[in-house]
Every structure is written in C-alpha cells, then in structure tokens.
Amino acid sequence: MTNHYQPAPSDRFTFGLWTVGNPGRDPFGEPVRTGYSPVEAVKMLAELGAYGVCLHDNDLVPIDATLQQRDQIVNRFKQALAETGMKVPMATVNLFTHPVFKDGAFTSNDPRVRAYALQKTTAAIDLGAELGASIFVLWGGREGTEVDASKDAVESMKRYRESVNYLCEYVIDSKYDIKFALEAKPNEPRGDLYVPTTGAMLGLIPTLDHPEMVGVNPEVAHERMAGLNFYHAVAQALESGKLFHIDLNDQKPGRFDQDLRFGSEDVKNNFFLVKLLEDYNYQGPLHFDAHAYRTEDLEGVREFAKGCMRSYLILKEKVKRFNSDPEIQELLQQLQHLDADLPGFDFRYSADKHQALKAIRFDRDQIAAKGLAYEKLDQLTMEIILGVR
Ligand code: GLT
Numbered sequence: 001m002t003n004h005y006q007p008a009p010s011d012r013f014t015f016g017l018w019t020v021g022n023p024g025r026d027p028f029g030e031p032v033r034t035g036y037s038p039v040e041a042v043k044m045l046a047e048l049g050a051y052g053v054c055l056h057d058n059d060l061v062p063i064d065a066t067l068q069q070r071d072q073i074v075n076r077f078k079q080a081l082a083e084t085g086m087k088v089p090m091a092t093v094n095l096f097t098h099p100v101f102k103d104g105a106f107t108s109n110d111p112r113v114r115a116y117a118l119q120k121t122t123a124a125i126d127l128g129a130e131l132g133a134s135i136f137v138l139w140g141g142r143e144g145t146e147v148d149a150s151k152d153a154v155e156s157m158k159r160y161r162e163s164v165n166y167l168c169e170y171v172i173d174s175k176y177d178i179k180f181a182l183e184a185k186p187n188e189p190r191g192d193l194y195v196p197t198t199g200a201m202l203g204l205i206p207t208l209d210h211p212e213m214v215g216v217n218p219e220v221a222h223e224r225m226a227g228l229n230f231y232h233a234v235a236q237a238l239e240s241g242k243l244f245h246i247d248l249n250d251q252k253p254g255r256f257d258q259d260l261r262f263g264s265e266d267v268k269n270n271f272f273l274v275k276l277l278e279d280y281n282y283q284g285p286l287h288f289d290a291h292a293y294r295t296e297d298l299e300g301v302r303e304f305a306k307g308c309m310r311s312y313l314i315l316k317e318k319v320k321r322f323n324s325d326p327e328i329q330e331l332l333q334q335l336q337h338l339d340a341d342l343p344g345f346d347f348r349y350s351a352d353k354h355q356a357l358k359a360i361r362f363d364r365d366q367i368a369a370k371g372l373a374y375e376k377l378d379q380l381t382m383e384i385i386l387g388v389r
C-alpha cells in the first residue's frame with residue numbers, strides 16, 4: 001500500500017467535532033453509534049494526520065452547563081489539543097437545535113430570541129478565541145420560513161445585518177483576531193432559508209458596517225442542493241477576496257443535505273474545485289463538513305475521515321498531472337491565448353478607443369466557424385481523472 005496520499009498537518013485538513021461525532025440520527029431513525037467524543041475525535045484525527053478540529057459551542061459544552069462545568073470541559077479539551085498538537089482554526093455557534101430557535105435566531109420576530117442569539121453567539125466567540133480560532137462561521141440554521149406571511153423578508157434582511165454588525169463590533173471591542181465566514185444553504189431544516197447561496201451572501205457583505213471582517217464559507221452540498229456549480233461559486237468568492245473558509249463534502253444534486261464523504265459523488269466538479277484551491281494557493285483550512293453513512297460503526301467513521309483526506313490528496317495529484325500534461329497545455333495555449341487575433345485592443349473604456357471599436361469590422365461567420373476542440377480537452381481531462389493518463 002503506497003503512503004503517497006498520507007495526510008500531514010501541513011495539508012491543513014480539519015473536521016467539525018459534529019462530523020466524526022455524528023451518531024447517525026436522521027429524521028426517520030434513532031442514533032446507530034455513539035460517535036467520537038470531542039477528546040476522542042481530537043486523538044483519532046491527530047493519528048490520521050489532520051491539522052485540527054472545528055466546533056459549535058454545544059459540540060463541546062452542553063447548553064445548560066454551569067460556568068464551572070464549562071471551564072472543566074474546556075480545560076480537558078485543551079489538554080487533548082496540547083497533547084496532540086491539534087489546532088482549532090474555526091469555531092461556530094449552534095443557533096438551531098434548541099426549540100427557542102424554532103423560528104430563527106437573528107431573524108426571529110421575538111426580540112428576546114434575537115437578543116439571546118447574540119448573547120449565545122458572543123459567548124461562543126469567547127470560546128473560539130480561547131481555543132485560538134481566527135474564523136467564526138455563521139450558518140443561519142433556521143433563519144428562514146415556511147410561512148412567508150409570518151415575516152417581512154425585507155425586515156429579516158435588516159435584522160440579519162444588524163446582528164452581524166453587532167458581532168463585528170463585539171470582536172473589535174474584545175480585541176480578538178477573528179473574522180466571520182457566512183455559510184449559505186438554500187433550504188433544510190426550514191422550507192426556505194434566507195440568503196440561500198454563496199452568491200447571495202457575497203451580495204450582502206458589502207452592505208455591512210465592517211465588510212472587511214466578513215467573508216464566506218461555501219459548502220459543496222449546499223450549492224449543489226440548489227443545482228449550482230460549486231466550483232463557480234467558490235471561484236467568485238475567491239476572486240472577491242472573500243473565501244475565508246470552505247466546507248468540503250459531497251452531494252447528489254437536488255436532494256436533502258447529504259454531507260457525503262468528500263470525493264464520493266461528483267468527482268469531476270471536485271477535481272475543478274481542488275484545482276481552483278491549489279492553482280490560486282488558497283491558504284485557509286480545508287474543512288470537511290460531512291459524516292459517515294448511517295451504516296457505519298466507529299471504525300467506519302475512521303475510514304470515512306481517512307477517505308475525505310485521501311481523496312483530496314488524490315485529486316491534488318490529478319491536478320498536477322493536468323497542469324503538466326503537454327497535450328492539455330498545448331490545447332489550452334491555443335484556446336486561451338488569442339490576443340494575436342485582435343492585436344492592440346484594450347478592453348478598458350475610453351471615448352477615443354470606443355470610436356476605434358466602432359470602426360472594427362468583425363467577420364462573425366469566420367469567427368464562429370472555428371471549432372474549439374472542447375471534446376478533446378474534456379476527454380483528456382476525464383482520462384486524467386479516471387487514472388489512465
Ligand atoms: C450543520 C450544518 C453545516 C454547518 C455547521 C456549522 S452545522 O452541520 O449542516 O453545514 O456548516 O453551523
């Protein structure tokens with residue numbers, strides 16, 4: 001067995017405590033396994049070569065813990081981190097499990113719920129800061145509706161913005177080195193969720209008081225549930241300087257949020273995703289937000305975690321092959337470097353240059369007649385992915 005795809009902390013792979021801790025409960029069935037406890041998860045993942053773990057406040061500290069219990073639990077957890085060298089680069093808050101959040105948190109009509117959500121989130125930020133996290137993810141678990149008559153969706157946006165603004169001020173005031181990453185999802189657990197896609201989040205961010213402190217945390221499964229091309233969504237986030245974090249998993253299109261093992265479904269889209277992250281030197285954590293099939297015991301969960309990291313490293317190697325394949329590179333050269341076909345043209349507007357543009361005679365038919373050789377390019381790409389090239 002080759003050791004070639006053995007992960008190391010330098011690969012920056014992380015897992016949510018809720019991922020390997022997942023007991024296999026679903027809306028139709030009870031838990032099938034215990035899941036790894038936080039301390040067990042840290043040890044198991046460290047053994048496999050991960051860089052760290054991420055957590056919701058309540059993945060570690062029960063919602064009803066006293067301050068003394070909290071400190072005890074956190075200290076034990078810190079000890080496991082210290083023993084293994086594992087890091088906590090990202091923390092988040094659970095604003096969806098307790099019934100108090102049944103109609104949303106920051107967008108609830110009830111000011112007590114909105115205020116409690118801020119209280120809970122600021123405490124979760126304190127916990128994240130204590131554990132060394134520099135990214136705080138906000139996934140609006142139940143920020144949405146089934147009954148649109150119940151809330152003014154314009155007002156909901158204002159409330160959501162107000163809360164994120166509050167949290168930014170809190171981080172500044174506390175002198176924490178923390179940035180926020182907003183995670184979109186189109187639906188589930190609500191019928192419809194607000195700001196449902198990464199693109200919608202990117203539209204919201206410039207309207208915040210501190211847009212420089214806020215980016216996105218796109219998740220494979222969530223964009224694919226909406227039928228979108230995840231690679232394109234991440235590319236837009238990256239190009240806007242807003243790819244602060246990423247949730248890697250897999251998903252069949254148009255279904256419930258499956259959170260499948262990374263690399264298990266849409267291998268081609270994942271190939272382009274890995275190519276994007278590697279070609280553009282994304283430096284954030286590579287976070288797996290997925291869980292093992294409900295058929296698995298703890299050994300199966302370990303295999304699942306290994307599989308996520310291994311598939312990323314395999315795809316990374318395929319990307320290297322693609323980037324150094326002479327035939328593919330020759331084709332790309334011909335397809336992408338066409339400046340000689342329109343010498344000296346500058347695509348920035350000026351009145352003079354526009355006069356020149358108006359004077360150019362384009363031979364539409366001649367331009368359109370040229371075949372683009374995408375069949376060949378795609379076949380060569382597939383052969384790399386399928387392992388015969
Ligand atoms: C939950 C959700 C994920 C989010 C997590 C962060 S919790 O598992 O399905 O997509 O990233 O709140």
Ligand code: MN
Nearest residue numbers: 183219247289
């Ligand atoms: Mn996620």
Ligand code: MN
Nearest residue numbers: 219221257259
């Ligand atoms: Mn998901």
